[in-house]
Amino acid sequence: MSKKKRLHPISVVANIVKQLKDAILPIILVIIVGNKTISSMWDIAVPFAIIIYTIVIGIVSWIRFTYRLEEGELRIEYGVFVRKKRYIPFERIQGISISQGFLQRMFGVVKVNVETAGNQLGEAEAVLTAVTREEAKQLQRLIQKSKEKAGAIENILPQDESTTSFAQNDQELEQETKNIIFSMSFWEIFQVAVTSGGAFGVISAILIFVLQFDDIIPYEKLYKDAQKFIAHGMFYTVVTIILIFIAAYIISIIQNMMRYAFFTVEKAGENIIISRGLLERKKIAIPTERVQGIVVKENIIRRWFGYASVYIIHAGGAFNEGDPESIVLCPLIEKERIASVILSCLPDYSLNHEFIAPPKRARIRYMIRPLYFLLLPVCIVAYWLRPWGLLLLLLLPMASYFGYLSYRFAGWSISNYQLALRSRFLNVRTVYMLKNRIQSMEFSYNWFQQRKSLGTISATVMSGIGGAQGEVIDLDKEDLQTIYMWFKRTKGE
Amino acid sequence: MNGEPRKRISERALSVWRIYGMIGLAVSFIVFAAIIILIIVFDGPKWIIPMLIIVLIGEGYFFIFFIPALRWRRWRYEVREQEIEIQKGLFVVKRTLIPMIRVQHVDSSQGPLLKKYRLASVTISTAATVHEIPALDEEEAEELRYSISRLARVADEDV
Numbered sequence: 230m231s232k233k234k235r236l237h238p239i240s241v242v243a244n245i246v247k248q249l250k251d252a253i254l255p256i257i258l259v260i261i262v263g264n265k266t267i268s269s270m271w272d273i274a275v276p277f278a279i280i281i282y283t284i285v286i287g288i289v290s291w292i293r294f295t296y297r298l299e300e301g302e303l304r305i306e307y308g309v310f311v312r313k314k315r316y317i318p319f320e321r322i323q324g325i326s327i328s329q330g331f332l333q334r335m336f337g338v339v340k341v342n343v344e345t346a347g348n349q350l351g352e353a354e355a356v357l358t359a360v361t362r363e364e365a366k367q368l369q370r371l372i373q374k375s376k377e378k379a380g381a382i383e384n385i386l387p388q389d390e391s392t393t394s395f396a397q398n399d400q401e402l403e404q405e406t407k408n409i410i411f412s413m414s415f416w417e418i419f420q421v422a423v424t425s426g427g428a429f430g431v432i433s434a435i436l437i438f439v440l441q442f443d444d445i446i447p448y449e450k451l452y453k454d455a456q457k458f459i460a461h462g463m464f465y466t467v468v469t470i471i472l473i474f475i476a477a478y479i480i481s482i483i484q485n486m487m488r489y490a491f492f493t494v495e496k497a498g499e500n501i502i503i504s505r506g507l508l509e510r511k512k513i514a515i516p517t518e519r520v521q522g523i524v525v526k527e528n529i530i531r532r533w534f535g536y537a538s539v540y541i542i543h544a545g546g547a548f549n550e551g552d553p554e555s556i557v558l559c560p561l562i563e564k565e566r567i568a569s570v571i572l573s574c575l576p577d578y579s580l581n582h583e584f585i586a587p588p589k590r591a592r593i594r595y596m597i598r599p600l601y602f603l604l605l606p607v608c609i610v611a612y613w614l615r616p617w618g619l620l621l622l623l624l625l626p627m628a629s630y631f632g633y634l635s636y637r638f639a640g641w642s643i644s645n646y647q648l649a650l651r652s653r654f655l656n657v658r659t660v661y662m663l664k665n666r667i668q669s670m671e672f673s674y675n676w677f678q679q680r681k682s683l684g685t686i687s688a689t690v691m692s693g694i695g696g697a698q699g700e701v702i703d704l705d706k707e708d709l710q711t712i713y714m715w716f717k718r719t720k721g722e
Numbered sequence: 723m724n725g726e727p728r729k730r731i732s733e734r735a736l737s738v739w740r741i742y743g744m745i746g747l748a749v750s751f752i753v754f755a756a757i758i759i760l761i762i763v764f765d766g767p768k769w770i771i772p773m774l775i776i777v778l779i780g781e782g783y784f785f786i787f788f789i790p791a792l793r794w795r796r797w798r799y800e801v802r803e804q805e806i807e808i809q810k811g812l813f814v815v816k817r818t819l820i821p822m823i824r825v826q827h828v829d830s831s832q833g834p835l836l837k838k839y840r841l842a843s844v845t846i847s848t849a850a851t852v853h854e855i856p857a858l859d860e861e862e863a864e865e866l867r868y869s870i871s872r873l874a875r876v877a878d879e880d881v
Contacts, residue, residue: 544849665823667821667824668820668821668824668848668849668850668851669818669819669820669821669824669848669850669851669853670818670819671816671817671818671819672816672817672818672819673811673814673815673816673817674814674815675813675814675815676813679815689850689851690850691848691849691850692850695850695851696850696851697850713819716819716821717804717805717819718802718803718804718805718821718822719802719803719804719805
């Protein structure tokens with residue numbers, strides 16, 4: 230496979246669609262601005278030119294994009310005006326993920342995402358938009374083989390530096406007994422969608438989208454209309470706002486349902502395979518040895534029903550999408566079940582144990598802490614909007630109560646080689662990390678903590694975008710000493 | 723955690739930090755002088771002038787004397803066989819433990835000012851974090867870099 234190869238021609242369409250998506254704003258802009266100034270000829274000519282341009286670019290970039298496997302490297306050459314070459318040695322390839330979008334599925338091809346070491350984010354990633362399934366498998370096989378040859382060298386390197394096995398190719402996977410660890414019913418997926426709080430995300434996305442049109446949309450006129458509208462009565466305004474919110478909520482539910490549809494987690498050999506998605510099937514294979522930590526999050530609504538979500542902190546870059554905790558192992562799971570799921574896919578971790586809370590004398594600090602940020606603004610606004618504004622003062626005890634809750638849920642726990650740190654503000658977040666995965670640990674204490682002999686601990690593990698942390702504030706200094714001794718390697722000073 | 727890390731950074735760091743403080747002070751002085759001139763020319767509120775002078779004196783004291791001294795007193799480090807420990811911080815004391823096996827690489831660097839004082843700063847990187855020791859004696863930095871990279875290679879996994 231050392232010949233230069235092109236992608237499946239369907240990637241031309243994919244390119245054009247992507248380009249057009251980026252170009253759609255300028256086109257609209259031209260149409261609207263053009264309307265006022267120049268003759269109507271331009272209205273058609275300019276967008277037409279843009280569309281032609283994107284089509285040509287789409288085709289040319291397809292022609293220019295070649296890939297080949299040569300001398301143990303994946304070599305990609307691309308670029309329309311500036312020719313670029315990107316050579317990725319197989320040893321640096323951390324994993325391959327294969328997904329199938331709408332277009333790809335129609336033509337029976339797949340999109341291959343080649344993921345490289347996390348540190349140099351965005352530096353050496355490669356995306357093959359459309360290759361046939363056969364070729365994708367061949368690619369995987371070849372890389373796998375050459376990695377095995379390099380295996381002898383890898384063993385010398387520290388564990389998480391080595392770039393070992395990723396998903397074996399499908400056939401091998403099928404031979405191994407597939408072991409479905411976790412899957413979700415339709416009803417559960419619906420529950421995830423309902424409780425995800427994504428409505429805010431949708432509303433802000435719409436807002437951002439609308440704000441982009443700042444220059445085009447006659448806001449002043451709208452504003453005047455809106456004033457009239459509001460004058461018609463608070464009632465209608467409130468109803469409209471509620472309707473918008475409900476619509477956004479429904480959109481977010483649908484989005485999430487499509488996202489998590491057919492969610493399954495399998496264990497195949499040393500890999501955890503997560504697949505999900507309705508329109509776009511996504512399949513991610515994560516070698517267990519590259520898992521850096523586990524995060525259990527209990528969001529405020531799900532907590533009531535005894536549910537939580539489980540995430541994996543993962544060293545690679547490409548799957549993370551800018552958030553170290555974006556690989557969902559279980560979007561929604563009964564808390565009692567977590568331990569058994571983890572046991573079957575990541576047996577190094579143990580999730581059943583007691584947490585040691587911060588001492589009593591820390592409670593008052595937890596309760597005051599939210600007030601640091603709130604007290605001044607709330608007082609100013611309350612004074613400003615007297616008499617009704619005074620109601621805002623009720624926020625303060627509420628915030629304090631949340632502070633108290635954070636105190637109740639904070640804690641740490643050590644069992645053998647595992648450290649667990651739990652903290653809470655609105656969501657309870659518990660991070661589990663193994664000793665040999667922790668990159669560095671920090672103990673800090675400010676003057677106030679020092680007086681009460683308290684301190685803060687934070688531990689960092691590697692993730693695709695630098696690091697992911699667990700932190701607990703105001704632990705007893707003796708406890709910190711215990712953690713310190715646990716983590717310290719050079720014993721006896 | 724009983725017992726702080728043993729080693730201190732070079733005492734010459736104090737001089738360097740004081741020079742940094744002076745440079746900052748010079749910048750503030752120019753800005754403040756401009757403001758004062760503007761106030762006089764445009765007949766602005768005069769009470770601002772003594773305030774500015776007080777701020778300037780305060781800044782001078784803090785950044786040339788108080789903070790460098792406190793920072794230097796806090797700064798400690800220790801390189802042990804299996805780990806590096808760093809303590810720093812002005813109002814919040816931070817102690818960091820970096821297992822030797824996690825160290826990816828060690829850099830030392832030297833700006834013109836550090837060079838003049840025969841100092842170098844050492845940066846220790848892990849896969850997720852970066853830690854800096856700001857001012858060590860040149861030779862010590864060199865030695866540290868060497869010994870860390872040697873130890874980092876030797877250190878074996880104990881888990």
